Every structure is written in C-alpha cells, then in structure tokens.
Amino acid sequence: xxxxxxxxxxxxxxxxxxxxxxxxxxxxxxxxxxxxxxxxxxxxxxxxxxxxxxxxxxxxxxxxxxxxxxxxxxxxxxxxxxxxxxxxxxxxxxxxxxxxxxxxxxxxxxxxxxxxxxxxxxxxxxxxxxxxxxxxxxxxxxxxxxxxxxxxxxxxxxxxxxxxxxxxxxxxxxxxxxxxxxxxxxxxxxxxxxxxxxxxxxxxxxxxxxxxxxxxxxxxxxxxxxxxx
Amino acid sequence: xxxxxxxxxxxxxxxxxxxxxxxxxxxxxxxxxxxxxxxxxxxxxxxxxxxxxxxxxxxxxxxxxxxxxxxxxxxxxxxxxxxxxxxxxxxxxxxxxxxxxxxxxxxxxxxxxxxxxxxxxxxxxxxxxxxxxxxxxxxxxxxxxxxxxxxxxxxxxxxxxxxxxxxxxxxxxxxxxxxxxxxxxxxxxxxxxxxxxxxxxxxxxxxxxxxxxxxxxxxxxxxxxxxxx
Numbered sequence: 001x002x003x004x005x006x007x008x009x010x011x012x013x014x015x016x017x018x019x020x021x022x023x024x025x026x027x028x029x030x031x032x033x034x035x036x037x038x039x040x041x042x043x044x045x046x047x048x049x050x051x052x053x054x055x056x057x058x059x060x061x062x063x064x065x066x067x068x069x070x071x072x073x074x075x076x077x078x079x080x081x082x083x084x085x086x087x088x089x090x091x092x093x094x095x096x097x098x099x100x101x102x103x104x105x106x107x108x109x110x111x112x113x114x115x116x117x118x119x120x121x122x123x124x125x126x127x128x129x130x131x132x133x134x135x136x137x138x139x140x141x142x143x144x145x146x147x148x149x150x151x152x153x154x155x156x157x158x159x160x161x162x163x164x165x166x167x168x169x170x171x172x173x174x175x176x177x178x179x180x181x182x183x184x185x186x187x188x189x190x191x192x193x194x195x196x197x198x199x200x201x202x203x204x205x206x207x208x209x210x211x212x213x214x215x216x217x218x219x220x221x222x223x224x225x226x227x228x229x
Numbered sequence: 230x231x232x233x234x235x236x237x238x239x240x241x242x243x244x245x246x247x248x249x250x251x252x253x254x255x256x257x258x259x260x261x262x263x264x265x266x267x268x269x270x271x272x273x274x275x276x277x278x279x280x281x282x283x284x285x286x287x288x289x290x291x292x293x294x295x296x297x298x299x300x301x302x303x304x305x306x307x308x309x310x311x312x313x314x315x316x317x318x319x320x321x322x323x324x325x326x327x328x329x330x331x332x333x334x335x336x337x338x339x340x341x342x343x344x345x346x347x348x349x350x351x352x353x354x355x356x357x358x359x360x361x362x363x364x365x366x367x368x369x370x371x372x373x374x375x376x377x378x379x380x381x382x383x384x385x386x387x388x389x390x391x392x393x394x395x396x397x398x399x400x401x402x403x404x405x406x407x408x409x410x411x412x413x414x415x416x417x418x419x420x421x422x423x424x425x426x427x428x429x430x431x432x433x434x435x436x437x438x439x440x441x442x443x444x445x446x447x448x449x450x451x452x453x454x455x456x457x458x
Contacts, residue, residue, distance in 0.1 A: 085318075085320070087318075087320060088317060088318030088319060088320030088321055089314075089316075089317030089318035089320065089321050090317060090404050090405075091314070091316060091317030091318070091321040091403045091404060091408045091410070092317055092318050092320040092321040092324060093404070094395075094399065094401070094402065094403050094404035095321060095324040095325065095327075095328065095402065095403060095410055096324065097395050097398070097399075098324075098327075098328060098331075098391060098392070098395050098402060098410070099324065099327060101390075101391035101392075101394040101395050102327075102331060102391040104391070104394070105390045105391050105394075161330075161334045162327060162330035162331040162333070162334050163327070163330075165330040165333070165334075166323075166326050166327050166330050169326070170323065170326075172323070173323065173324065173327060174320045174323050174324060175319050175320060175322070175323035176319075179320045181320075181324055181327070
C-alpha cells in the first residue's frame with residue numbers, strides 16, 4: 001500500500017493549510033503513519049495535474065486518487081472501516097458537517113483576517129506575487145492587516161463560546177476520544193500555530209487544554225510541525 | 230408500559246417549553262406515541278415533587294423517573310436500543326452536545342430577547358407574577374421588549390448561518406433522516422412558533438423548509454400543537 005498526500009507547500013517547508021491538516025490527522029487516526037507528503041505550490045499545480053483540478057489536499061492511495069478533504073475523509077472511512085472510525089455513524093458524519101459550517105463561519109470573516117498578514121509572510125517567496133494578486137481583490141491591501149491583530153483575536157475568541165462550553169465538559173469534541181470533528185476545528189488552530197505568534201486562546205481556556213491534547217496525538221505529529229509559537 | 234411526560238404548562242393549554250419539545254420529539258422518534266402528558270406550572274411544582282427537583286421535562290417510564298432532557302434522551306437511547314437511534318454513535322452523541330451549545334449561544338442572548346414579551350403573554354395568567362419576579366432581575370423590565378422584535382429577529386437570523394449552510398445541502402441536520410440534533414434545534418423554533426407571530430426565517434430560507442419537514446414528522450405532532458402562527 002502506497003499513500004501519497006499532496007498538500008500546500010509554504011515558506012521554509014512549513015505546511016500550514018488547515019484542510020491539509022484535517023487530512024493529515026485523519027490519516028494518522030486511521031493508523032497510517034508511513035506515507036509520502038508532497039508539497040504543491042500556488043504557482044505550479046503540475047504535481048496534481050492528474051486530478052484535473054487545482055486544489056489541495058489530494059490523496060493518492062495505490063491506483064486511486066481523491067481530492068477535497070471531505071471526499072478524502074469519506075474515502076478513508078469507507079475503504080478502511082475496520083480502522084478507528086472518523087464519524088462513528090452516518091449521523092456523526094452529518095453532524096461533523098455542522099461543525100465544519102460553524103468553524104467556516106468564524107473563519108471568514110474572523111480567523112482569516114487575524115492571520116492574513118502572517119499568512120502572506122509564510123507563503124513561499126516565489127508564490128507571493130500570485131497570492132497578493134489573488135487575495136487583495138477580496139480583502140483589500142494586505143499591509144492593512146499588519147496591525148489590529150490583538151483586537152481581532154479578542155473578538156474572535158468570544159465566538160468560540162460553543163466550542164469552549166463542550167470542551168469544558170469532555171476531552172474532545174467527539175467525546176472521550178477525538179474524531180474527524182476535532183480535526184476539522186484543529187485544522188484552523190494548527191494553521192494559526194504554523195504561521196503566527198497570535199495567542200488565539202489563553203492558557204486557562206478549556207480550548208487551550210484541548211489543543212494541547214490534539215498536539216499530543218499520534219506521537220506529536222502536529223506539535224513537531226514547524227511553527228511560530 | 231406506561232410513560233408519562235411532565236412538561237411546562239402555559240396559557241390555554243399551550244405547551245411551549247423548548248426542552249420539553251426535545252423530549253416530545255425524541256419519544257415519537259423512538260416510536261412512542263401513546264403516553265400521558267401532564268402540565269406543570271411555575272407556581273406549583275408538586276406534580277414533579279417525586280423527582281426532588283423543580284425543572285421540567287421529567288419522564289416517568291414504569292417505575293423509573295428521569296429529569297433533564299439530556300438525561301431523558303440518554304435513557305431512551307440506552308433503554309430502547311432497538312428502536313430508531315437518536316445519536317447513531319457515541320461520537321454522534323458528543324457532537325449533538327456541540328449543536329446544543331451552539332443553539333444555546335444564540336438563544337441567550339438572542340432568541341430569548343426576541344420572544345421575551347411573547348413568552349410573558351403565554352405564561353399561564355396565574356404564573357405571571359412569579360415569572361415577572363424571576364425574569365426582570367435578569368432581563369430588565371419586560372415591557373421594554375414589546376418593541377424592536379423585528380430588528381432583533383433580523384440580527385438573529387444572521388447567526389443561523391451554519392445551520393443554513395448544512396440545511397442547504399441535506400434535509401436534516403443529522404442527514405437524510407432526523408435525529409436528536411434536529412430536535413435540539415427544533416425545540417427553539419417550536420417554542421417561538423407556539424407563542425409568537427415573529428417570522429424567524431423567510432419562506433425561501435433552507436431553514437424554513439427544514440422546519441416544515443420537522444412539523445410534518447410523526448403525523449404532524451408539532452404542527453398540530455396550538456400555536457400563534
């Protein structure tokens with residue numbers, strides 16, 4: 001069995017894409033820890049040209065390929081049903097989509113604006129012209145996001161209330177052990193951790209303790225990732 | 230088998246408590262449609278004195294009683310595992326708590342303020358003095374909520390974004406068929422429907438279509454409930 005994960009490549013080898021982190025954690029959850037990780041850069045998508053689309057993550061498993069983090073999670077769950085479950089049930093799968101919709105709602109707008117300047121600085125230097133031309137029509141001048149990060153972070157932190165409430169009562173969003181819903185939310189936190197010194201949550205926040213538990217999973221794969229913290 | 234549900238009683242027999250609606254829908258989901266419904270009023274909790282606490286819903290099943298809508302859902306799921314599942318799996322159970330935490334976050338503050346005056350008007354008249362004395366220290370003068378409902382509703386509607394997103398893609402929060410996560414959210418909508426003419430969502434909103442589907446469930450038990458619509 002040969003698995004390859006194509007993921008976004010950043011400056012100095014840092015892989016910070018939140019959706020790629022969902023897939024990375026899902027692969028480890030399913031017990032895969034020996035797979036190839038191939039960076040794909042904004043300026044050159046030829047490594048994933050075989051998938052006839054331009055977005056990462058893309059997973060190759062033997063002679064099959066799958067793109068889109070949700071499709072990959074479904075593929076792993078249905079192809080390897082005897083390995084630890086990502087969703088628990090069809091209901092769990094559907095409810096994980098709600099978790100994803102929720103985190104999406106506080107990412108755009110929200111975390112994206114907190115991290116926009118940091119993200120620019122962590123784009124591979126050769127990708128920066130592409131990225132600026134792509135992002136500025138949507139967000140305005142990138143330099144305008146160099147300041148105000150702390151205020152934006154404080155406002156964003158309030159919006160984490162439902163996550164905080166459930167994590168004050170149990171170790172993971174999915175219960176006593178983590179599952180895909182945890183990786184969905186963790187992807188955003190890990191994105192921030194890889195590229196920014198922003199203190200998203202204080203150390204006495206139940207979300208902070210949860211993130212520590214997530215960083216410890218799978219022999220600390222996420223903790224060992226290059227980061228700014 | 231004799232099941233009795235003790236639920237909040239309101240004016241003219243209207244039962245509007247959102248947590249009691251969670252339990253009502255869960256009972257029907259589990260295939261129970263022949264149970265006794267007993268109203269409990271704020272001013273007199275003696276009907277549930279046996280439970281040694283003062284909150285509804287309380288479920289009596291044969292010689293057992295259970296209070297708290299979560300405890301009741303867990304009881305139904307574990308006692309009747311061969312009937313349709315409320316959670317699907319332990320992961321589904323945990324993630325339903327996230328849905329509950331989310332709706333709680335937009336209820337207080339949020340829907341509660343939209344409905345506060347309507348709620349007062351639908352309290353059983355003999356309960357009103359008790360209710361005013363209980364609520365005004367928390368919310369301020371009830372009469373201040375007679376106006377501004379439409380503006381509050383428009384603001385609240387925006388906060389439904391994650392629910393709207395998932396319901397634009399599938400019929401129920403739990404997938405192709407409803408489960409407890411749906412009843413959690415529906416409880417709040419049914420509370421509003423029973424006591425208020427507020428148009429929470431417009432008819433072209435995917436949430437509106439979902440609510441229609443919920444109202445159709447179980448031979449229209451929720452649609453037939455006395456309401457203000």
